[in-house]
Structure formats: C-alpha cells, structure tokens
Amino acid sequence: MKLGITRGALLAAVLAALPFGVTPAQAAGTLTISSPQDPGSWDPIDTFLVNWSSVATNIYDGLVYRGPDTKIVPGLATEWDVLDEGKRLRFKLREGVKFHNGEDFNAEAVKFTFDRLLGEEGKKGPQRSNYAVIEKVEIVDDFTVDLVLTQPDPVLITKLAGYGAMIVPPKYVTENEEDFVNANPVGTGPFKMTSYEPKVGVKLEAFADHWGGAPKLDAVEYRFISEPATAVAELQAGRVDIVIPPTIPISMVPTIEADDKLEIRSVTSPTVYALRFNTGNGITADERVRKAMIMAVDRKAIIDAVLGGQAKQIASFQSELSFGYDPEMEPLPFDQAKAKELLKEAGIAAGAPVQIDIRGNDATFGEVTQAVASYLQMVGLNATIKPYETNVLLNDIIPQGKTGEMFQQSWGGWTLDYDNTAYLMYHTGERWNPYDSDKELDALLESQRPMIDAEKREKVLQEIAHYAADRALEMPLYNLNALYGVNKRVKNFIAPPDSRMRLNEVEVE
Amino acid sequence: MAQAVSRLRHFKNIEFILGVLLAGTMTLAVLFSPLLFPGGGEQIDLAARLTKPFTDWTHILGTDPLGRDVLARVVTGGKISLLVGFTSVAGAVVVGVVMGLISGYYRGFWDMLVMRFADVQLALPFILLAITFIAIVGGGITNTIVLLIVSQWVQYARLVRGSVLSLNDREFIHAAKAIGVPDFKILFQHLLPNLAGPVIVLMTLNVATNILLESSLTFLGLGVDPTIPSWGGMLADGRTYLQNAWWVSVFPGLAILFTVLGLNLLGDWLRDLLDPTGRTET
Numbered sequence: 001m002k003l004g005i006t007r008g009a010l011l012a013a014v015l016a017a018l019p020f021g022v023t024p025a026q027a028a029g030t031l032t033i034s035s036p037q038d039p040g041s042w043d044p045i046d047t048f049l050v051n052w053s054s055v056a057t058n059i060y061d062g063l064v065y066r067g068p069d070t071k072i073v074p075g076l077a078t079e080w081d082v083l084d085e086g087k088r089l090r091f092k093l094r095e096g097v098k099f100h101n102g103e104d105f106n107a108e109a110v111k112f113t114f115d116r117l118l119g120e121e122g123k124k125g126p127q128r129s130n131y132a133v134i135e136k137v138e139i140v141d142d143f144t145v146d147l148v149l150t151q152p153d154p155v156l157i158t159k160l161a162g163y164g165a166m167i168v169p170p171k172y173v174t175e176n177e178e179d180f181v182n183a184n185p186v187g188t189g190p191f192k193m194t195s196y197e198p199k200v201g202v203k204l205e206a207f208a209d210h211w212g213g214a215p216k217l218d219a220v221e222y223r224f225i226s227e228p229a230t231a232v233a234e235l236q237a238g239r240v241d242i243v244i245p246p247t248i249p250i251s252m253v254p255t256i257e258a259d260d261k262l263e264i265r266s267v268t269s270p271t272v273y274a275l276r277f278n279t280g281n282g283i284t285a286d287e288r289v290r291k292a293m294i295m296a297v298d299r300k301a302i303i304d305a306v307l308g309g310q311a312k313q314i315a316s317f318q319s320e321l322s323f324g325y326d327p328e329m330e331p332l333p334f335d336q337a338k339a340k341e342l343l344k345e346a347g348i349a350a351g352a353p354v355q356i357d358i359r360g361n362d363a364t365f366g367e368v369t370q371a372v373a374s375y376l377q378m379v380g381l382n383a384t385i386k387p388y389e390t391n392v393l394l395n396d397i398i399p400q401g402k403t404g405e406m407f408q409q410s411w412g413g414w415t416l417d418y419d420n421t422a423y424l425m426y427h428t429g430e431r432w433n434p435y436d437s438d439k440e441l442d443a444l445l446e447s448q449r450p451m452i453d454a455e456k457r458e459k460v461l462q463e464i465a466h467y468a469a470d471r472a473l474e475m476p477l478y479n480l481n482a483l484y485g486v487n488k489r490v491k492n493f494i495a496p497p498d499s500r501m502r503l504n505e506v507e508v509e
Numbered sequence: 510m511a512q513a514v515s516r517l518r519h520f521k522n523i524e525f526i527l528g529v530l531l532a533g534t535m536t537l538a539v540l541f542s543p544l545l546f547p548g549g550g551e552q553i554d555l556a557a558r559l560t561k562p563f564t565d566w567t568h569i570l571g572t573d574p575l576g577r578d579v580l581a582r583v584v585t586g587g588k589i590s591l592l593v594g595f596t597s598v599a600g601a602v603v604v605g606v607v608m609g610l611i612s613g614y615y616r617g618f619w620d621m622l623v624m625r626f627a628d629v630q631l632a633l634p635f636i637l638l639a640i641t642f643i644a645i646v647g648g649g650i651t652n653t654i655v656l657l658i659v660s661q662w663v664q665y666a667r668l669v670r671g672s673v674l675s676l677n678d679r680e681f682i683h684a685a686k687a688i689g690v691p692d693f694k695i696l697f698q699h700l701l702p703n704l705a706g707p708v709i710v711l712m713t714l715n716v717a718t719n720i721l722l723e724s725s726l727t728f729l730g731l732g733v734d735p736t737i738p739s740w741g742g743m744l745a746d747g748r749t750y751l752q753n754a755w756w757v758s759v760f761p762g763l764a765i766l767f768t769v770l771g772l773n774l775l776g777d778w779l780r781d782l783l784d785p786t787g788r789t790e791t
Contacts (some may be wrong), residue, residue: 228749251574251749305555306574363749366735371575373736374553385735392644 011038029218031490031508034069034231034240036247038224038442042166043178044166044467045125050412053162053500054244055202055222059100060166060187062264063091063110065155068496069186070416071320072157076105076167076188086152086204086452093143097492098194099169099209109138114147127164131156152452155417162414162500189248190504215504216492226382228252235262235485241508244499245269250308250364256485265495266310269482270319270413273365275372275406276355276425276474280435281429283352290343290472291332293406297375298334302345306367311478316465317421319479321497324418324461329469331476339379350380355404357397409474415499418461419448426468441467454503483496524775525778531771539587550738551583562756571756573746579756583764587737590765593650593733597657598712604658605665606708610696612666613673624670629664635660639726642766650733653726657719668711672704706780713776717769740765 025488036437037400039052065075077091097105114137122128133153149156159165172186183196191204201223206213223240225231231247234240237257248256248264256262258332277284277293283289303311315331318324354376358369366387366473373383386404388397397403409432411419424430425446433489451457468474489509495501536612538545554576562579570579608627612620630638642656676682685695724741727733735742740761747758 073572101629243722249749251754252752255752302556305576365748367574367746370736371553371555374575375550386648386734389640389644493790 029216029508030221031217031219031503031506032221032223032241034234034243034247035222036224036226036227036231036244040198041182042193042196043125043182044168045127045164046182047124047163050127050414050499051244051268053414053498054164055204056185056187056206056483057162057189057500057502058191058220058504059185059189059193060168061097061189062161062165063093063162063453064500066158066161067502068494070497072161075161076110076447080157082452083146086154087149089147089149089156090140091145091147093145094211095143095187098190098209100186100207101169101172103169103171103186104144105167106170107145108142109167109170110145111137111139113165113167116168116173121166125164125236130159131164135450136265144426150308151450153450154452154454154457155415155419157268158415158417180400191220194219210504212504216407216507217503218483220503221447232256233486235487237243238487241487241490242486242493244501245482245484246271246499248483248485250310250483251304253308253483261488263486263488265484265486265493266416267482267484267495267497268312268319268321269480269497270416271410271482272314272317272319272421272479273368273408273410273477274317274474275477276409277367278400278401278405278407278435281475282405283346283348283354287296288346288471289348290475292339292346292348292379293376293381294332294472294475295342296339296379296381297336297372297475299331299475299477300334302368302371306371307364307478307480310483311480314476314479316469317409317425317474317476318418318465319416320416321416322413322421323416323456324422324465325464328467329465332469332472336379343379345383348381351382352380354381354383356383356385356404357403357407358385358387359390359393359408359410361390362408362410365410369408372475384487399431399434403434406475412498414500416464416498419445422461422464422468426464428472438471441471524774526773528771528776528778531767532775533771534625535587535768535771536591538584539591541599542584544658546578546581546585549585550577550579551736553577559754559757561685562760570760572752573743573757574750576755579760582738582743583740584758586740586743586761587764587768589650589733589737589739590720590723590741591768593654593657593739594716594725597661597719598652598715600654600658601661601715602665602712605662606669606701606704608662609669610673610700613670614677614692614696614700620670623666627666630660630663639664643726648733653733654721656726657722660780661715664711665708666716668707669704672707673700676700676703679790703714709780713772716772717765720765721771 035051035054037048037049037051039047042056044056061076063075063077064072066072076094076097078094080093081090083090091109093110099105114134116122117128117131118134133149133151133156135148135150138148140146140224166187169186173181185193188211190207190210192207194205195203201221202218206215206218209245217347225234228247228249231240231243232252232255235243235256253264256264277290279285299313303313313331315329320327348419356369356373358365369385373385398407409422423445424432426433426436426441441464444460444467448457448460451460482495482497482499486493491507491509492505529610556576557568557572557741558574558576560568560572563569566788568578570583573579590740608623612623638660639656642659643652646652682695685699720740723733723739724744725743727735727739727742733739733742743761744758
C-alpha cells in the first residue's frame with residue numbers, strides 16, 4: 001500500500017496531533033542514521049561540532065542555505081544586497097514561514113537571533129566570535145532586515161548558512177528555561193524533533209508546513225554510535241541506513257564494499273591532516289631540517305597503501321574545496337638522498353631524536369604516523385610516537401607549546417575558506433600556533449581579512465599558502481575523503497562534503 | 510584410594526608439562542627474539558601490506574597493514590607484554606602481601622588505615638586513575654608498570670588480610686605466639702606459606718589481566734610508544750581489520766592465550782605443591 005507523499009505527510013501530521021502514547025505505524029518512510037557523537041545541546045549558540053549540524057540542518061533554517069554543492073542559495077531570505085561598500089547586508093525575508101511551535105517567522109525573529117548570539121547569552125558559547133563582525137541588526141520593515149558590520153567580511157555570508165546563525169523562535173526561547181530549550185530545539189526546518197535521549201539518539205518527524213514543501217520521509221532517527229565496528233555491524237544488519245563521517249575507518253571500506261546491499265560514498269571533504277613542526281626549539285627550529293624531514297617521507301606511497309586511495313596528497317594545509325587553494329602548487333618531492341644531505345648540512349647527528357605527538361584514538365592516523373616514523377628512521381632520525389588522550393593534546397599540549405618535534409593537526413573548517421585555517425595556524429599568538437611568530441606572515445594574514453574583492457583576496461591567500469610551504473611550517477600529508485556507508489534502499493541521498501545533510505528530498509524503499 | 514591419588518598425580522604432571530611447554534616456549538621465544546629477528550619487525554614494506562599467512566615464506570604468519578612481519582612482531586612484542594605483565598604482578602604482590610599481612614595480623618589502627626585506603630582506591634575506576642596518573646607523570650613502560658602496581662596491590666592486600674584473619678585463630682598460630690616466636694617469623698614462616706595458594710592463583714590470573722590492561726592503555730594512547738610492538742598494541746591495531754585480515758590480531762591473541770593458559774596451568778600445579786593442606790591425601 002503506497003500512500004501519496006502529501007497524504008503520508010498528512011497522516012504523520014494527524015498522528016502527531018494525537019495524544020501522547022499513540023505512535024505512528026512504522027511506515028517505510030523512516031530513515032535511520034548512525035552519528036558518532038551526541039552534541040549535548042541543540043541550541044545553535046552552544047556548539048561547534050559538525051555532528052550537531054548533521055542533525056540540526058534538518059531542524060533549523062538560516063537566512064541562506066549551503067547544500068552539498070557548496071553553493072550559497074536562498075534560505076529564509078529570498079534575496080540580499082551588499083550595501084555601504086560591504087558594511088551593510090540587506091535581506092528580504094520569506095513570508096508566511098512558521099516555526100514548528102506555530103510562531104511566525106519575521107524580521108523580529110532575525111533580530112532576536114543575532115542579538116542573543118552577540119549578547120550575554122552568546123558569550124557563554126563558542127559561536128559568538130565567528131560573528132563578531134556584526135555590529136547590530138536593524139529592522140527595516142516586517143520582512144526586511146539589515147546586518148550592519150564593523151568592517152566588510154567576505155566569509156560572513158557563508159557563516160550565515162550554519163551554526164550560530166540558525167534562526168530561533170523569540171517567544172519560545174524567552175519563555176522557556178535554557179535547559180529545556182537546549183534539549184527541545186524548535187526551528188523552521190523540514191523536520192521537527194520529537195524526542196531526544198542523551199547519548200542514545202534523537203527522533204525527528206516531518207514538518208508538513210515547511211516552506212520548501214513537506215519532506216518525503218515520515219521520520220528520521222539518529223543513533224549515536226561512536227564505535228566504528230558497531231556502526232558498521234548495524235549497517236550490515238540493516239538496522240541503520242546511513243553511517244555518517246567521521247566513523248568508518250579506511251580498514252573497513254572493503255567490508256562494506258563486499259556487501260551487495262551496501263555502498264560506500266566517498267566525497268572530497270574539507271578535512272586535512274598534517275604533522276606540524278615545533279619551530280620554536282629543538283632540531284626542527286632549523287628550516288633545513290624541516291624540509292629534510294618532509295622529503296624523507298614518501299607521502300604518496302603512504303596515501304596509496306594505508307589510506308587505500310581515499311585521500312589526496314596536499315601541498316598546503318587545505319583541501320581543494322577551500323577558497324585560496326592553488327591547484328598549481330606542488331608538494332616537496334620524496335627524495336631521501338637530498339634529505340640526508342640537508343640534515344648533514346644542518347649538522348644533525350645520526351640518531352637525533354624526533355618525537356611525534358598524536359591523538360591516541362585515531363587508528364588510521366596512528367598507522368600513518370608509524371609509517372612516517374619508519375621513513376624518518378631511514379634517513380637516520382630516531383623517531384618515536386607519543387599518543388595522547390585527544391582532549392589533553394588539544395587543550396594542553398599544543399596550546400601550551402609542550403609538544404615534541406612534531407604534532408598531529410587535523411582540521412576541518414566548514415566555511416571552506418583558507419583564512420579560517422591559515423589565520424589560526426600561523427598568526428602570532430593564536431591558540432594553534434604556540435611556537436612561530438613571523439611579522440611578514442602576520443601582515444599577509446591581516447591584509448586579506450577585510451578585502452571584498454574576491455579575486456584579490458584569493459591571490460593573497462594563495463601567497464600565504466606558498467609562504468608557509470616555503471618556510472616548511474608543517475609536513476602537509478593528505479586531504480581525507482568523507483566516507484558514508486549507505487544502504488542501497490536509500491534514494492536521492494547526496495552525500496555532502498561536510499556532514500551537514502538535509503534530508504527533505506531523501507526517500508527509502 | 511592409592512590408585513586415585515596416583516591418577517591425580519599423573520594429571521598434575523600433565524598440567525605441569527603442558528604449562529611448561531606453553532609458557533616456556535613463549536618465554537624462550539621472546540627471550541631469544543633479538544637473535545631470531547634482529548630487525549624486531551619494525552621494517553615496513555608498503556608494497557607487501559596485508560600479505561596472507563602461509564603464502565609467503567619470508568612472512569609465514571603474514572604481514573600487518575604497514576607490511577611488517579607478523580611473526581617477528583609477535584615474538585618481539587612479547588618482550589613488552591611479558592615485562593609489563595610479570596614485573597607489575599611481582600610489584601603488586603610484594604606491596605599487597607606485606608600490607609595484607611600487617612593489617613590482618615596487627616588489626617586496629619594499621620588495619621583501618623590500610624583498608625580504608627584500599628576502599629578509596631577500589632572506588633576509583635581504573636581508567637580514571639590511569640588518565641590522571643599518566644597525565645601527571647607521563648606514559649612509558651616504567652610508568653605503566655608503576656600504574657598497574659598502584660592499581661592492583663589492593664586485591665592482594667584484601668585477599669591476604671582475609672586469610673590472615675581466619676588463620677589467626679588457628680592453634681598453630683596460638684602455639685607459636687605462646688612459645689614466643691617473634692612477629693616477623695610468625696608472619697613469614699607460619700602465615701605466608703598458608704596464604705601462598707590463593708595468592709599464586711591470583712598472580713597467574715593477574716599476569717594475564719595485566720597483559721590485557723597494558724594493551725588497553727596502549728589502545729587509549731596512555732601506554733607504550735606504538736612504534737614498539739606489544740601484544741596489546743597489535744591486538745588494538747588489528748581490531749578494525751578483523752573482517753578482512755584476521756591474522757593481524759589473531760596471532761598476537763593466540764600468543765596471549767598460550768602464555769596465559771601455560772601460566773594458569775603452572776599456577777595450578779604450583780598451588781598444589783605449596784598448599785600445606787593439599788599434602789594430606791584428599
């Protein structure tokens with residue numbers, strides 16, 4: 001028995017309106033997704049986790065929307081203009097949009113959202129600094145709103161498509177307790193949350209009144225499964241339809257590929273991996289040693305063997321999706337003879353110790369590092385690996401400058417703009433830059449931030465990438481694909497590069 | 510009756526022989542690993558990664574995801590595992606038995622001090638203790654051993670204390686006290702041999718647990734440098750490959766199994782040999 005889409009959605013809506021205790025029949029229209037992490041709070045201003053977005057992209061809308069093709073398209077705003085030389089953005093808002101709780105969406109809701117994000121409440125969360133360039137929000141009329149900026153920001157329009165800029169209902173947020181709002185999010189998106197069990201999962205239900213039309217699925221269930229083997233076993237058993245990144249390790253790809261009912265979707269992601277150098281002290285303070293170490297390692301061979309071709313070699317610390325990527329740029333070649341020569345020139349004795357600090361829980365990267373260590377042994381360096389608990393490494397060892405000669409850095413950056421990486425990695429005094437201070441590099445980094453001329457800005461970003469590579473500030477390794485394990489009964493699912501997936505077009509058989 | 514006893518003896522001999530065979534072979538192989546495999550299984554060969562076992566004579570047990578020889582790594586890896594397993598148990602036994610004897614024999618203040626301390630420690634989950642400990646003093650082999658001693662002496666202390674409490678009221682202890690045998694002699698000559706049985710059994714089990722704990726520490730990134738092979742580390746590394754390359758984790762797993770089984774059999778045999786009550790015919 002096949003119900004029409006609208007009738008199915010209508011049925012779901014009717015059932016949802018029934019008193020508590022009546023559950024809708026498990027129709028074929030339910031999709032189950034395995035996500036590795038419970039973000040804890042669903043409030044947009046409380047999070048920076050990509051797996052928050054994997055769920056929340058379906059609950060909330062932003063003024064603009066960025067889909068799997070990474071193009072910015074209208075969301076809650078139908079059109080927008082850049083005024084005052086980039087210091088004022090005027091948005092025309094969509095009319096007749098309602099929040100899941102029945103509240104109306106209008107200019108007031110936009111102003112409330114940003115006032116909250118930039119005010120006292122936003123201060124407590126990690127999102128505020130991303131939007132600090134917004135000075136104030138001015139309501140022109142009920143459906144026109146201006147964002148007034150302190151200086152032009154070319155990346156802001158992208159940032160309005162996610163995270164802190166998701167529009168929240170003013171009445172609902174002010175009238176309810178913070179903890180309640182965190183656990184019961186209300187937005188304008190195609191799905192509404194019906195239940196949230198911390199550490200277990202969330203259930204979403206189609207929101208038939210969505211401005212873009214009712215979603216094709218009746219319900220979506222997310223289960224939080226952090227253990228890769230468990231997630232893959234559930235996928236094989238058919239209890240999970242999609243396993244989203246970052247879950248599936250490279251080593252399990254053949255297992256999924258061997259199953260007729262399943263497939264692997266591998267898409268270019270913004271995630272890049274590098275082993276960065278301690279440029280402050282030790283033998284790696286010498287640029288020649290850093291270059292020698294890069295040349296000593298056959299990065300291509302590691303990617304082909306250990307990563308099974310699910311990654312691309314990089315020359316600078318960004319993916320090809322990133323604004324500022326230079327396709328012409330070539331990584332340093334694999335040349336052990338030259339490496340030995342450089343080490344000799346720098347006066348490094350055979351057996352000099354090199355300690356590599358990594359996250360202990362990343363099995364794939366652990367293997368990569370062991371291969372790197374082994375290549376470094378070949379040119380006479382005594383490489384050892386020191387795994388840390390992830391939080392210790394990220395919150396203590398790196399920011400305090402207590403690393404060994406090299407340390408792991410993996411970086412995503414959903415805005416797909418090299419500024420978001422380069423500024424935080426190379427600018428003096430930044431949290432992720434405990435060792436280096438380079439006036440020339442600082443100046444370059446600062447100069448591109450207010451540029452509205454995209455072409456000019458791209459040139460500067462490319463220059464920064466070359467500059468960092470010339471100084472060999474890190475050993476760039478690879479850009480890892482995002483791996484989705486998908487049951488073939490799922491139709492119309494486009495795997496996004498950044499795990500922020502919207503499921504309103506998806507169907508299941 | 511006599512027949513039954515001799516059959517039992519016979520069985521005990523098999524236990525002994527098997528135990529020596531299993532644990533002995535593993536220990537000898539591990540001890541002579543520098544001669545057998547001078548490279549220590551550290552040589553990577555990306556072209557030969559995940560070679561199947563018994564297909565290539567240079568890699569009889571196959572290779573791991575980085576193309577390193579599994580046999581060489583199993584044999585070399587035993588060094589860390591056995592070193593950590595044995596020394597940590599030995600340390601825990603020394604500390605635990607002494608503490609247990611003192612608190613069981615003297616009771617009162619010392620008993621309260623030691624046992625409350627033990628209670629506090631038992632209330633702490635191992636992983637929490639491990640993360641705190643490693644965060645303060647850092648990882649590495651020595652620190653891992655110390656951590657295991659710190660976390661496990663309690664078991665021995667409680668076991669020993671319990672036994673001492675029940676032995677304290679036995680005639681031979683009363684008699685020893687009555688004729689004025691000094692305390693340390695009572696503790697080590699009269700009490701200790703009577704406690705040896707359960708302690709040795711716990712020890713043999715514990716060596717196995719500690720080999721596994723070392724592996725979980727390494728797995729969490731709190732233990733030993735991953736470039737040095739260890740059974741636990743190899744198990745953890747091979748875990749995600751289990752469905753398409755079973756040999757990476759199965760062989761180190763078998764190595765642990767044989768060693769632990771051998772040690773348990775030896776422990777059984779040793780307990781019967783040492784247990785004073787076991788010498789009467791039962």
